[in-house]
Amino acid sequence: MKQKIKSIIDKLTAPDISFADVRITSTDYESIFFMNANLRSYGNSKGSPAIGIRVLIDGCFGFAGSKDLSAASIERLIAKARSNAIHGALFQKEKLTFPALPASTGEYVHQPEIDPFAMPKAEKLEYLQRLATSIKPTGKIVHSYAAAQFERQEKYYANSEGSYNHMIVTNSLPMMMVVASDGKQTQSRTWPGHMSAGRAGFELFYQQNFEENTETIIKEATDLLVADVITEEKADIIIGAGHLALQLHESVGHATEADRIFGQEISYAGKTFVKPAMLGRFKYGSDILNIYSDSTDPKGLGYSPMDDEGVPARRVDIIKDGILVDQQSSRHIAHKLGLAPSSNMKASFADDYPLVRMTNFCIAPGKGSLEELIASTERGYFLDYTKTWSIDDNRNNFQFTTEIGYKIRDGKIVGIVKEPTYFGITPEFWNACDAICGEEEWAYHSTFHCGKGEPGQVMRLSHGVAPARFKNINVSVKM
Amino acid sequence: MPETSQTNLKDSYMNEQLKHLNSALQQHPELKYVLTFREWQTDFLRFYQSQTNYNISKDSSSLAATLYKGKKSCSFTVDHPDNPKIEAALKTALDMIDAMPEDPDFVDIEDDLTLARPRQIVNNIEALGLNEKTRILRELAGRAAKYGFELYGTFICNYQSWQMLNSNGLDKTSTLSPIYLEVKAVHKDSQVTVLETFGGDDFSYFKEASFSDNLLTKIALAQNPVVDVAPGEYEVILAPRCVAEFAQYLSSGMRAASVDSHNSFFEGKLNQQLFPTFFSITDDPTDPQMIRRDYGDQGHIYRALKLIEDGQFRAFMCGQYYHLKLGLPKNGNTGACLKIKAGNAKLSDMITSVKKGLYISSLHYMNFINARETSLTGLTRDGTFLIEDGKITKVVNNLRFTERICRIFENLIELEDTAHTIPFSDNYGEFSVSSARAPHARVQGFNISSSTRTI
Numbered sequence: 001m002k003q004k005i006k007s008i009i010d011k012l013t014a015p016d017i018s019f020a021d022v023r024i025t026s027t028d029y030e031s032i033f034f035m036n037a038n039l040r041s042y043g044n045s046k047g048s049p050a051i052g053i054r055v056l057i058d059g060c061f062g063f064a065g066s067k068d069l070s071a072a073s074i075e076r077l078i079a080k081a082r083s084n085a086i087h088g089a090l091f092q093k094e095k096l097t098f099p100a101l102p103a104s105t106g107e108y109v110h111q112p113e114i115d116p117f118a119m120p121k122a123e124k125l126e127y128l129q130r131l132a133t134s135i136k137p138t139g140k141i142v143h144s145y146a147a148a149q150f151e152r153q154e155k156y157y158a159n160s161e162g163s164y165n166h167m168i169v170t171n172s173l174p175m176m177m178v179v180a181s182d183g184k185q186t187q188s189r190t191w192p193g194h195m196s197a198g199r200a201g202f203e204l205f206y207q208q209n210f211e212e213n214t215e216t217i218i219k220e221a222t223d224l225l226v227a228d229v230i231t232e233e234k235a236d237i238i239i240g241a242g243h244l245a246l247q248l249h250e251s252v253g254h255a256t257e258a259d260r261i262f263g264q265e266i267s268y269a270g271k272t273f274v275k276p277a278m279l280g281r282f283k284y285g286s287d288i289l290n291i292y293s294d295s296t297d298p299k300g301l302g303y304s305p306m307d308d309e310g311v312p313a314r315r316v317d318i319i320k321d322g323i324l325v326d327q328q329s330s331r332h333i334a335h336k337l338g339l340a341p342s343s344n345m346k347a348s349f350a351d352d353y354p355l356v357r358m359t360n361f362c363i364a365p366g367k368g369s370l371e372e373l374i375a376s377t378e379r380g381y382f383l384d385y386t387k388t389w390s391i392d393d394n395r396n397n398f399q400f401t402t403e404i405g406y407k408i409r410d411g412k413i414v415g416i417v418k419e420p421t422y423f424g425i426t427p428e429f430w431n432a433c434d435a436i437c438g439e440e441e442w443a444y445h446s447t448f449h450c451g452k453g454e455p456g457q458v459m460r461l462s463h464g465v466a467p468a469r470f471k472n473i474n475v476s477v478k479m
Numbered sequence: 480m481p482e483t484s485q486t487n488l489k490d491s492y493m494n495e496q497l498k499h500l501n502s503a504l505q506q507h508p509e510l511k512y513v514l515t516f517r518e519w520q521t522d523f524l525r526f527y528q529s530q531t532n533y534n535i536s537k538d539s540s541s542l543a544a545t546l547y548k549g550k551k552s553c554s555f556t557v558d559h560p561d562n563p564k565i566e567a568a569l570k571t572a573l574d575m576i577d578a579m580p581e582d583p584d585f586v587d588i589e590d591d592l593t594l595a596r597p598r599q600i601v602n603n604i605e606a607l608g609l610n611e612k613t614r615i616l617r618e619l620a621g622r623a624a625k626y627g628f629e630l631y632g633t634f635i636c637n638y639q640s641w642q643m644l645n646s647n648g649l650d651k652t653s654t655l656s657p658i659y660l661e662v663k664a665v666h667k668d669s670q671v672t673v674l675e676t677f678g679g680d681d682f683s684y685f686k687e688a689s690f691s692d693n694l695l696t697k698i699a700l701a702q703n704p705v706v707d708v709a710p711g712e713y714e715v716i717l718a719p720r721c722v723a724e725f726a727q728y729l730s731s732g733m734r735a736a737s738v739d740s741h742n743s744f745f746e747g748k749l750n751q752q753l754f755p756t757f758f759s760i761t762d763d764p765t766d767p768q769m770i771r772r773d774y775g776d777q778g779h780i781y782r783a784l785k786l787i788e789d790g791q792f793r794a795f796m797c798g799q800y801y802h803l804k805l806g807l808p809k810n811g812n813t814g815a816c817l818k819i820k821a822g823n824a825k826l827s828d829m830i831t832s833v834k835k836g837l838y839i840s841s842l843h844y845m846n847f848i849n850a851r852e853t854s855l856t857g858l859t860r861d862g863t864f865l866i867e868d869g870k871i872t873k874v875v876n877n878l879r880f881t882e883r884i885c886r887i888f889e890n891l892i893e894l895e896d897t898a899h900t901i902p903f904s905d906n907y908g909e910f911s912v913s914s915a916r917a918p919h920a921r922v923q924g925f926n927i928s929s930s931t932r933t934i
Contacts, residue, residue: 039580043545043554046568050558065537067559080536087609088524088531091616122578129580142741181741186851263527266631266672267661268904270843270860273933353535390844392858392877397931399856399879401848419848423879423929454633455523455537455910477928478710479854479881 019056021159023350028152034132050350057085059095065351098331103162106305110169112201116150143179163310173197180221187224189217193242195445227418240384245445245463255395258327259356270393282324285430290364291319300462302359309345348457362464366436375411382406399423437466496560511547519639529620529629550581586803593780595773603636603656628664635659657912673697674861678902714836715925719899723915730814735801754790759820769914779811819917822894831869838864853884881928895919
């Protein structure tokens, strides 16, 4: 395949093509879904191929992608990518350009502890069936599921600057949920929340203690049916790491994707309140807030020796001591902003167009355990396990509801509340952060489902976070 | 021409790989199976700042199979299939199926053999080339530029087809070629945004002059001063896109699967008066001004289905699995073609009748808080306007609402006398385009819960 991708690059060395790159992926996928303890669906695909060819002609990118890797298809895709660039340039005011990079090479093969594609299928199904049976509807529990998705992707990348990357990774996404009902209302609990994916194999089920938490989610979903709601207007909140990962994702991660500054995502995902003039001076968060993008850490789903534009992996500070200092960028946009490209251009599959995407987007750890943080909170709520999320076009106004809130009084958890909902304005919220837990609580929380771009792509990515506390947050939503 | 009932497989148009797998499975009379061969292409022009962002062509083909042995099942998909890959996938599935746990709720696969009336489908990728797309965009950009606005959006043509076979004798094909044009005009300085869209499978319905004029009319409104409004309940005029999107979210509770998961607002409410008598929703795949559909997801014929009639809830959308599990009537509808019946008010009169309120053009990032209660939150986007003394006077920063959809439709005052086609892009999985038709709606007591403080 290395030979093949380099031979395609050779075909793209024409005088009118100022830059070209080619991606090839082969993806294995498996999905297992138990509903109410019964196997509702099992599906797989093996070696799903994809190829994408991108050319820059006359300052405009043209792209063609397919699942057909035959020689005839490749010739067709080259012609189509060229044609798309030439036609695209008919509706263009500013020629797209960026500085050349030296050629570089990347190679990475990830080996999971328990390869989900190699382990006996019966063993995998038996484990999930046992898990599903342990949360089977009974009593107030009226619905449940236990599910897993496994993905292995081999990817080749080459560009006209001589860069080449090859990697193989395995990602897993385990999940379970119970729904309780009293006939009038329903409440749900998931484990371990909506950011449950990881760069791992089947061992993720054991690492995330699924079997140890079935009784907890059954009890909490049932208890939520009779729980109170938050009655205060404002409260101090501690956000658990699983949910904080999504808060970070929506209100900092997407907001600091530089393609949004120039409106390249207005038609779908939206724009950002961030403006170029804010770099180096805007107080995004409190002094203890340090946020970085890190595609160099192989423990996260966002690791890659180089991105899908040939930029070697980097760790880039985005917010340093509360100040916005950099952006996630493409080579073109980094050039426009006078920045170095951040190695954030990614395509989900080879036949997808690369976009500015989060990789491993993290909050640096602070100090202390979650237990200590709760103990130091006189009055507030510990919120975790995302239920509802929503943020505006500019990534400025957000509102989240979690599945459960734990009421804190005098440093102790004294009860639960249902559907706790908080909202805020992004910089005000992050400036209200007065404590971040330490390394002992810091971990990656990952997703398969970050949607962006048109045609849409869902990206696999990670957030490294520890629980954090935010002071005096709006927790009263009138409805 | 009436729909007809089909009895024989039609080898003449059957894809080679589909035929190969079908032949192989006929050696296994102990199995039931569903096979679907799909081909999909898109030509996708995305633009920003009145220029090309990127220009994409993509295509794919896949063969998906689900095998059933009693109550055990196993599915596989082969992308860009060839016979060796299909044989390997089939062997794996056959080796696995005996070891699969049972689904006791499974009874049978789709058995509706009714064929849709044949339609001529134009391949809009070929009919509407890039030269024409860029010409239309250049013209629009030129007009918008005079007012300091730049264009952002997408101009898409898809061509997609599938053939589905199953062991109950179902053999159906379906082809779609939707067009989707979304143009957002954004002011260079204020960032005030307005939106105009076209969608359908027949480009003859695209009237370039009126599309351009509509966009310019909205641009004129967007030059009013920008203000903020306080949280609270407002009388609002919801644009057709908003009405359609709220109806789409509401319709999730009309799916049999949501009844099964105890998540449906409509459970136990069949034939109850839930909304005003002038409010009706039909799932109608036959309207030529929409993106038409012949069949549901499992191959059932797709016919118009009254979901809300004169304010009363009439039917759940139900396929074979939940029909046999829950005993609900089967119809194969999926809610992909929702039509909200027009009312009898003129839009100008609707606006005139608002003393102080809001005009909301479009919605953004909605998500249920509690689907069973239809409570959700979301935001306004692409043009929110203040109405004072019956006139649109100012642009309003985007706003957050937290509402129950059932309450929004309970609070309907009146509906416009014309329904408009609204295209929606489905951006997850294989990119697809759908459409809905809806009129403007005047609604009282719409709950604005906070301001975004930005446009």
